[in-house]
Amino acid sequence: MSGKEIDRRSFLKVMGWSGAGAATLSGCDLPTTVTIEEGKETVVSYLMPEEYVIPGQGVWYASTCQQCSAACGVHGRVREGRLLKVEGNPSSPIGRGKLCNMGQASLQAHYNPDRLKKPLLRKGAELQEATWEEALKYIEERAGKKSGVQGNRAAWLTGNVSGHQAVLLQAHMDSFGSISHYVHELINTAVSGLANKDVLGEVQPVYHLDKAKAVLSLGADFLGASTSPVHFATQYASFREAPRGVLIQVEPSMSLTGANADLWIPARPGTEGVLAMGIANALIGQHGVSAANLPAGVKQAIDGYGIDRAADITGVPRTQIEAIAKTLKERAPSLVLTGASAEGHAHGYNIAAAALMLNVLLGNVGQTITSSGDPAFPQLAARAGNTRDLFAFAEGADKGAFDVVFMWGTNPVYTAPAFLNFEDKLSKVPVKVAFAMYRDETVAKADVVLPLSSPYESWGTHLAAYNSDEPTVAVQQPLMQPIYPDTKSVGDVLLALLKMREPNTYSAFNDYYAYLRKAFSELPATHKVGGSDDAMWVQSLQRALLAAKGTPKELSAKPVAVDFPAYEKDAAYPMHLAPAARLGMWDGRNANLPWLQEQPDQISKVVWGSWAELHPKTADRLGVKNGDYISVTSAQGSIEVPVYVYRGVHPDVVAVPIGQGHTDYGRYATGRGVNPLKVLSQVTDGKTGELALYATRVKVAKVEKKKPGINELMVRFGGSESQVGRKLVASVTADSFNRTEGA
Amino acid sequence: MPVNRCTWTSRSLLDAFRGSIVTQIARVGKVLVTGIFVASTVIGANAAVADVPNANPPKGTHKGEDVPQPIEFPHDIHAKINEINCMYCHTYARRSKVAGIPPTSKCMGCHSVIATDRDRIKKLTEYWEKKEPPPWKKVHDMPDYVHFTHEKHLQRFVFNNEGMDVTRVSEVCAFCHGDVKEMTVAKKTKPLNMGFCRRCHEANNGPSDCWHCHK
Secondary structure, three states: OOOOOHHOOOOOOOHHHHOOOOOOOOOOOOOOOOOOOOOOOOOOOOOOOOOOOOOOOOOOEEEEEEOOOOOEEEEEEEEEOEEEEEEEEEOOOOOOOOOOOHHHHHHHHHHHOOOOOOOOEEOOEEEEEOOOHHHHHHHHHHHHOOOOOOHEEEEEEEOOEEHHHHHHHHHHHHHHHHOOOEEEOOOOHHHHHHHHHHOOOOOEEOOOHHHOOOEEEEEOOOOOOOOOOOHHHHHHHHHHHOOOOOEEEEEEEEOHHHHHOOEEEEOOOHHHHHHHHHHHHHHHHHOOOOOOOOOHHHHHHHOOOOOOHHHHOOOOOOOHHHHHHHHHHHOOEEEEEEEEHHHOOOHHHHHHHHHHHHHOOOOOOOOOOOOEEEOOOOHHHOOOOEEEEHHHHHHHHHOOOOOOOEEEEOOOOHHOOOOHHHHHHHHHHHHHHHEEEOOOOOOHOOOOEEEEEEEHOEEEEEEEOOOOOEEEEEOOOOOOOOOOOOEOOOOHHHHHHHHHOOOOHHHHOOOOOHHHHHHHOOOOOOOOOOHHHHHHHHHHHHEEEEEEEOOOOOOOOOOOOOOOOOOOOOOOOOOEEOOOOOOOOOOOOOOOOHHHOOOOOOOOEOOOOEEEOOOHHHHHHHHOOOOOOOEEOOOOEEEEEEEOOOOEEOEEEEEOOOOOOOOOOOHHHHHOOOOOOHHHHEEOOOOOEEEEOOOEEEEEEEEEOOOOOOHHHHEEEEOOOOOOOOOOOOOHHHHHHHHHHHH | HHHHHHOOHHHHHHHOOOOOOHHHHHHHHHHHHHHHHHHHHHHHHHHHOOOOOOOOOOOOOOOOOOOOOOOOOOHHHHHHHHHOHHHOOOOOOOOOOOOOOOOOOHHHHHHHOOOOOOHHHHHHHHHHOOOOOOOOOOOOOOOOOOOOHHHHHHHHHOHHHHHHHHHEEEHHHHHHHHOHHHOOOOOOOOOOOOHHHHHHHHHOOOOOOHHHHHO
């Protein structure tokens, strides 16, 4: 019933008269411009509804979010068989009823129009639609029982994986006798994980922000792109309740966490470890903190970094170093954390170890850092990703060590730096199988692609990469029928692969649901809440979790002696590149979600594109203002990106957030912005071999853009950094606050 | 004169878009005068017609299209001849924002024994045995930005309406759905546009905040 056409001009004309005329005209009776057709849409009734179902009223079901590896519990509102909204599940000890922007946007991942709807098979240069039978036959011929592929020649390249999917994946590898499982995640804790293991005896201890009275964060963006953003945010909320905890953030470019800090310090990039040593020096020298629990080598190293020397190296004034030491001493227990911007250097391990040394010195171990205990279900534990595995896989592929690779949950063709030449190396694997919900840069290189159902259409179990002090097995149940009938859940795909290898063991399972029911029924009796298998299963689904309390353990506290290279300037490449990760785009996987694209960046307020943050002094020197283009050039290559001038960045740093610059990732992401990961230098952490994300030196120059394309304009919300004297947010100085309210 | 808002029929306003600006102004002026006249007389007339107490039914008509349905459902046989209450089948109307198409099990509740030899019932039974609901076509709809709730309207005009007899609910349904008792398959006979809604809200003291419907 779109009726007769009314153009905008005529409409405004009539509206204009009404304003000038005696009475108010209204468009209430205009034929609607929205097509409400009679008899065109089908309205399907229930055949026989459940008693509790009332059309028009939503029912909430529990499941688990899959937008990152935190495994937050969710509640999804389902109406007439359609998922409409996702919120946090209050039963989940991870999110405690809260959900982040990425979790909210998971709805768009589910309904994304770019989802793969059919299997794809490579025919020459193109991937063409095929049937499941054809795709599985292709795989069976090349990686089935009779294929002759043996041992490590069958490789897996995945993102973080846990739960029963990890068990099936392991069984598939075991059927080859392979140990070639490479887990690649750009946003990871591999460096601090090794330091934790060496000092505390545990890779991933539990942090208690809520018990700390002061937090010193060396680049840990725990509210943003971290291992468990929602969990840390809820802890942070109680940390900030009275008596209010103090947060000190040290990082080269401001993160969401930095923007919340009481004191934000841009130390010279890569000198965060020296800062920790300087603080230790001040604690021992000025506040009489006992160094008795530090090994002699560590004490000696601290002595080598007097406060003045530390101030000189880090660029942080002596008074600030002393103030940090004072705060940490007076506000025990405190907590010192490290994150990507501190760990992403050639000596990243040393920086993480120095931060742990501070925790030991301050007596935080056992207080704000405790053991996560021995896991209840080690076989389900998360295989946490890193970048070292990507290098190892690339080397193997290059040498022709693999006959077949199964890829899932990671997009290394996008995230790998240019120096790795990943695309070329990947192409040397003769058979590349990918399972994915969307076509991305890596999927585009595969030989056969199996389309996955969305997490809200699939069964699964997950163990968080970061466990809270109440570890659980997070249960993922489908919230609705698959939108596309020709997609399968990850579990079902894994089962299909296993049936090719081990038909005797796995043909008994019709689907992944049957497998999970069997697995749950085989749990030890102590976990059978409710008394019977069915009762336990129903209860697990109601709350979407199963308690998995581990065996308690004590942490050790043995700091390791580390030293730091002298800070060196680079005349050819005088600036540091900070490829910051954000809650939103994450490692680029969310660039195809319009809600996250149009959500203004937490710091710059830029939408739908890339930008480079420059300090006003640096911008002045280059003669650039907001929106002007600069080139950021490393020894590996160059990117061109518009400038956002901001004081929350070290003057020697140019920060280009990651996530954009996709070349083949659907209609929303492709051809938008730049990917700073491509220009990273070949620097790895000396101890772990992890890619040193923040170690790239660059030079920056102004670029004249005559006529930028529509995707090259920098679009910012907000417009002004200043309140222009309007006192929108009233503020007082700390001095006057202390005078009136007491310190 | 709040009553005067939204009193334009779509045709009169569309006429205003034709011709020169001068004649348009003249026409708008003329229509404006008739509009005021109509608005002030219509409400009194409504009250006389309505059988529902404490209600001024909305005015307006719409010449709906014939919508072919998979089974030609006879509303007249059910609602008029057999005097079945609308809410017996549209059971969700009083509980939810949508009235709901009756589940197939509801049809079969009677028709596994009643009139089983009729062609239409045989067709229905076929669907039932295939475990598929018939693919009914939608006749009445609202744009996504309009929040309409059956439940609230039934509360106002039936359940919380003194002197209203629940057995006569069809007269309230008829406000927006027309005289369904006289139809076989349903047909849209009311415009269901914003003017139609607003006039009724004004005449019956319904809420007039934008966000009551646009939320």
